[in-house]
Amino acid sequence: MTRIAAVHGVLPPHRHTQREITDMVARHCLPAGADRRVLDRLHEGARVRSRHMALPLDRYGGLDGFGAANDAFIDGAVELGAEAVTGALRGAGLSPRDVDLLIFTSVTGIAAPSVDALLAGRLGLRPDVKRLPVFGLGCVAGAAGIARLHDYLLGRPDDVAVLLSVELCSLTFQRADASLAQLIATALFGDGAAAVVACGARRHTPGDGESGGGGGGGPTVVASRSHLYPDTERLLGWDISGSGFRVVLDPAVPDVVRKNLADDVDGFLTDHGLSRADVTAWVSHAGGPKVLDAVAEALDLPDGALAVSRRSLAEVGNLSSASVLHVLRDTLTAAAPPPGTPGVLLAMGPGFCTELVLLRW
Incomplete structure (x- = not known):
């Protein structure tokens, strides 16, 4: 069975309070003299206290078009990606040359060669490393990425696979x-990256048997399930224009979650002889207060079941695909569930879709 050997999250150096970000948005988005009460209400209601950003706050007004923003994305993704993967491999007690597969995911910028290719030489990965860049999954990609690592490692149980997520939403x-x-997007989304190192069932690491989030003590992946909902393509995503990515964000997203999630989760758990009452930790993407409430x-x-997700939202905002990985890291390091018990990792994203991952702590 696939074992999560380490999870490492990183954040850009430029940290700003929600009020500072709100003031920047007001300067650059609202007409001169416009009433900003709606903006203030949306930002205050997001329950985000601070966020990290790829650039100093005063540079966002000067980003001229998609090209400039995307150049900044590539630079930032390579820097943060290298830090995330290096930290995760160190936590797992592995070297870059141990990596057999690197999956890279982002929905906030594009590159060709892809970011994983730009990182390979810098990190010291083997020339025969398998790479899979993934674009378009958005917030669900952290959960989907773990699921796809598991799919790969079921067929290659001696291998090591790494998932890297870098999301620079501010760009x-x-x-x-x-x-x-x-x-709403400027109220919720922050910048960050995370890397997950996973090992196949026959692959051992120096820290096997240790507790905690690295060195072999992480959970195993039991199974995963994807669900794509029909006629929901315009709920969430991007419209691509000359100025870059324009957010598509329908207020009906929480309603879709309320309508569908219970049946999806119950069916998934039942297939593995479990119920919701058996789950000792819910590792949920911090999509926003309304999504978490849904x-x-x-x-x-029960009260407090999503406390780690809510705390992550407050401290760093919604990191898109990196969000659920930061929540997983925090669950492992600060609130590790009882060994041997089941957990559910879940995220939602464009499509509209849900990805569920059954874990065993």
């Missing part, structure tokens, strides 16, 4: 866009 900022979707309501979770 999708659209000047002079005062749409409701844009204002998850809690749909699954009838």
Whole structure:
């Protein structure tokens, strides 16, 4: 069975309070003299205290078009990606030359050669390392990426596979866009990266048997399940324009979660002889307060079940695909569940879709 050997999250150096970010958005998105009460209400209601950003705050107003923002994405993704993978391999007690597969995911920038290719030589990966860049999954990609690592390692149980997520959401900022979707996005999304090292069933690491989030003490992946909902393509995603990525964010997202998630989770757990009452940890993507409330309501979770996700949202914002990986890391290091018990890792994203991963702690 696939074992998660280490999870390492990193953040860019530029940290700002929510109020500082709100003021920047007001300067560049609202017309001069416009009433900013809606903006203030949306940012205050996001329950985000601070976020990290790829650039100093005063540089966002000067990003001229998609090309400039994407160049900044490539530079930032390579730096943060190298730090995330290096930290995760160190935590697992492995070297770059042990890596057989590297999956890279992001939905906030593009590159060709892809970021994983740009990192291979810098990290010291083998020339025959298998690479898989993934674009378009958005917030669900952290969970989907772990699921795909598991799929790969089931067929190659001696291998080591790494998932790298880098999301620089701030670089999708659209000047002079005062749409409701844009204002909500600027209230929620932050920048960050995370890497997961996973090992096949026959692959051993120096830390096997240790407790904690690295060195072999992480959970095993039991199974995964994907669910793509019909006729929901315009709920979440991007419209690509000359100025870059313009957010698509429908307020109906929490309603779709309430309507569908319980049946999806119950069916998944039942197939493995489990129920919601057996789950000792819910590792949920920190999609926003309304999404987390919808998850809690749909699954009838006890108070505090999503505390790690809510804390992550408050401290760093929604990191898109990296979000659920940061929550997984925090669960392992600060609130490790009882050994041998089941956990569910879940995320949602464009499509609209859900990815569920059954873990064994």
